Amino acid sequence: MRSYLRAAALLFLMGTALLGGIYPCVVSAFAHLFFPWQAKGCPVERDGKPVGLYYMGQRFFSERYVCSRPSWGYQAGDLFVSGGSNLSWSSPILRSSVCSRERQWSALLETEKVARDMIMASASGCDPELSLLGALSQAGRIAISRGVDKRRVREIILSCQQPCWGGLFPSRVNLLEVNLLLDQRCPIAG
Numbered sequence: 036m037r038s039y040l041r042a043a044a045l046l047f048l049m050g051t052a053l054l055g056g057i058y059p060c061v062v063s064a065f066a067h068l069f070f071p072w073q074a075k076g077c078p079v080e081r082d083g084k085p086v087g088l089y090y091m092g093q094r095f096f097s098e099r100y101v102c103s104r105p106s107w108g109y110q111a112g113d114l115f116v117s118g119g120s121n122l123s124w125s126s127p128i129l130r131s132s133v134c135s136r137e138r139q140w141s142a143l144l145e146t147e148k149v150a151r152d153m154i155m156a157s158a159s160g161c162d163p164e165l166s167l168l169g170a171l172s173q174a175g176r177i178a179i180s181r182g183v184d185k186r187r188v189r190e191i192i193l194s195c196q197q198p199c200w201g202g203l204f205p206s207r208v209n210l211l212e213v214n215l216l217l218d219q220r221c222p223i224a225g
Contacts, residue, residue, distance in 0.1 A: 087211045092162045098180040100214045101170045106157040164207040183221045191216050
């Protein structure tokens with residue numbers, strides 16, 4: 036019996052060292068050596084200063100930016116939480132929050148139909164992209180807050196359009212890319 040326990044303990048320690056220590060270090064070193072930009076989280080810089088990560092969602096609060104989709108992590112009050120609510124569609128809490136967001140966005144955008152990704156919360160809270168429809172629906176609000184023509188904002192959003200899987204899914208835009216381009220091409224005076 037003791038020999039089984041000794042063997043099990045030894046295998047546990049070896050597995051922990053190999054899979055919990057050595058393997059992650061090797062993969063991390065490989066990534067930093069051959070893919071340094073990606074290994075650092077794909078940082079985006081403006082004037083030599085980091086402004087965000089290209090493939091990690093950031094929350095944009097201002098009316099002059101394209102807003103990211105809602106997240107359960109943000110609703111929890113902690114901007115660093117990543118995770119879903121685990122509520123099913125039969126839950127009155129989920130239905131109520133979705134209907135509430137739809138009413139809020141409909142009033143804000145002055146439209147009946149709101150893009151689905153603007154009312155359905157993200158499970159991870161780390162989505163760096165938004166559907167093209169979701170971004171374009173915010174063009175009017177952004178144009179008013181920046182004091183520019185709505186067509187100009189729409190052109191900037193469309194210039195950042197990325198087809199998803201060869202057109203199999205709706206096109207998307209990277210929020211950081213769009214919002215940096217808005218700051219560059221439609222700066223706020225003052």
